[in-house]
Amino acid sequence: MDLRRHDFQLDELVERIKSNDHRLVALQVPEGLKIQALEMMDQIEDRSDAKVVLAADPCYGACDLVHDKMRMMGVELVAHMGHSQMNIDSGMQTQFIPVTYEGDPELDPILPIIAQHHTVAESRLEAIGKEVELDDSSARDHFLDAIGRIAPLTGTKLGLVGSIQHLHLLPEYKERLEKSGYVVEIPVGGDRLSFPGQVLGCNYSGDNPSIGHYLFLGSGDFHPIGLVLHTGKPLAMLDPYTGDATEMSLERIERILRQRSGLIMAVDGAVSFGILIGEKPGQMRRSLAIRMKRLLKKHGRKGYLLALDHVGPELIDFYPVDAFVNTACPRIAIDDSVRYAKPLITPFELEVALGEKEWEHGYQFDEIP
Ligand code: SF4
Numbered sequence: 001m002d003l004r005r006h007d008f009q010l011d012e013l014v015e016r017i018k019s020n021d022h023r024l025v026a027l028q029v030p031e032g033l034k035i036q037a038l039e040m041m042d043q044i045e046d047r048s049d050a051k052v053v054l055a056a057d058p059c060y061g062a063c064d065l066v067h068d069k070m071r072m073m074g075v076e077l078v079a080h081m082g083h084s085q086m087n088i089d090s091g092m093q094t095q096f097i098p099v100t101y102e103g104d105p106e107l108d109p110i111l112p113i114i115a116q117h118h119t120v121a122e123s124r125l126e127a128i129g130k131e132v133e134l135d136d137s138s139a140r141d142h143f144l145d146a147i148g149r150i151a152p153l154t155g156t157k158l159g160l161v162g163s164i165q166h167l168h169l170l171p172e173y174k175e176r177l178e179k180s181g182y183v184v185e186i187p188v189g190g191d192r193l194s195f196p197g198q199v200l201g202c203n204y205s206g207d208n209p210s211i212g213h214y215l216f217l218g219s220g221d222f223h224p225i226g227l228v229l230h231t232g233k234p235l236a237m238l239d240p241y242t243g244d245a246t247e248m249s250l251e252r253i254e255r256i257l258r259q260r261s262g263l264i265m266a267v268d269g270a271v272s273f274g275i276l277i278g279e280k281p282g283q284m285r286r287s288l289a290i291r292m293k294r295l296l297k298k299h300g301r302k303g304y305l306l307a308l309d310h311v312g313p314e315l316i317d318f319y320p321v322d323a324f325v326n327t328a329c330p331r332i333a334i335d336d337s338v339r340y341a342k343p344l345i346t347p348f349e350l351e352v353a354l355g356e357k358e359w360e361h362g363y364q365f366d367e368i369p
Contacts (some may be wrong), residue, residue: 063282
């Protein structure tokens with residue numbers, strides 16, 4: 001990856017600092033771009049009279065806006081880089097700074113994968129149309145999606161999505177894919193998302209039944225895993241950094257689901273739970289945590305509410321409870337549970353374990369709306 005190809009748009013930030021005569025600004029930079037943070041601080045200080053303090057704690061999303069501690073330090077403005085605004089108010093003035101990557105990968109290598117996924121979507125849609133003629137088990141076989149649901153499907157459109165650095169590519173790629181014969185939608189999600197086609201690790205709200213399969217523009221499998229767990233639909237992946245064309249394999253999703261199922265079984269005899277509440281503004285799900293505590297009580301179990309800014313094994317493993325339920329960033333339970341000594345499950349998984357919900361109706365991804 002060539003970081004120099006990332007384009008930081010600092011002009012608006014510098015203008016805002018100057019016109020408000022800000023003296024102290026906090027800069028928040030995602031982990032992958034921190035290596036360039038000092039360069040950004042130099043640029044801001046050279047172009048304005050403000051001093052810049054780097055908020056150097058880990059930052060993985062706009063859910064994690066720095067707030068009261070920076071205010072106590074006298075910070076007047078937070079410059080948050082590389083993520084977009086979501087439906088939260090941190091209580092601090094914040095300027096979101098877009099970061100785009102200019103890489104423009106070839107579409108050709110991904111086309112065979114998209115064609116194959118389109119066939120899968122067509123056969124699912126066809127089977128749904130013939131639902132009445134099939135017996136129960138063949139109906140299930142025909143239109144179960146990757147996560148075991150009989151999900152409603154009304155079309156086979158190609159959903160075109162990406163992570164934030166690559167969203168500027170979507171309109172042009174849509175045209176190119178349409179020329180290849182696909183009906184393409186860049187889905188528009190809910191309030192947590194700022195742009196058409198945007199996905200977050202905890203929100204895929206643009207999905208709709210007319211989309212039969214997806215193409216994701218971005219790197220890594222963090223967003224793809226969440227997208228398939230949320231939608232159950234086939235997903236092709238094109239990496240603008242490397243040009244690699246791949247897909248999210250069903251085996252990978254099955255492995256994750258087997259692990260989730262194992263964890264649900266593991267909490268069967270658990271009587272005491274730590275319920276994790278995220279202190280970050282965009283991860284705080286206080287009502288959900290309290291609902292989990294009530295649910296545990298209803299089933300004769302005990303829940304302790306534990307509020308944390310960062311969540312890690314060294315911060316919770318030692319508590320004398322049998323298991324943990326996570327209401328902070330959903331991906332802590334999905335991606336990291338192997339790092340913890342005790343079972344770490346999502347709220348949906350707790351509801352399944354307690355018999356309030358049924359796994360048979362398909363896996364339900366823990367989404368923050
Ligand atoms: S809650 Fe987790 S997945 Fe969602 S934006 Fe924050 S870090 Fe990303």
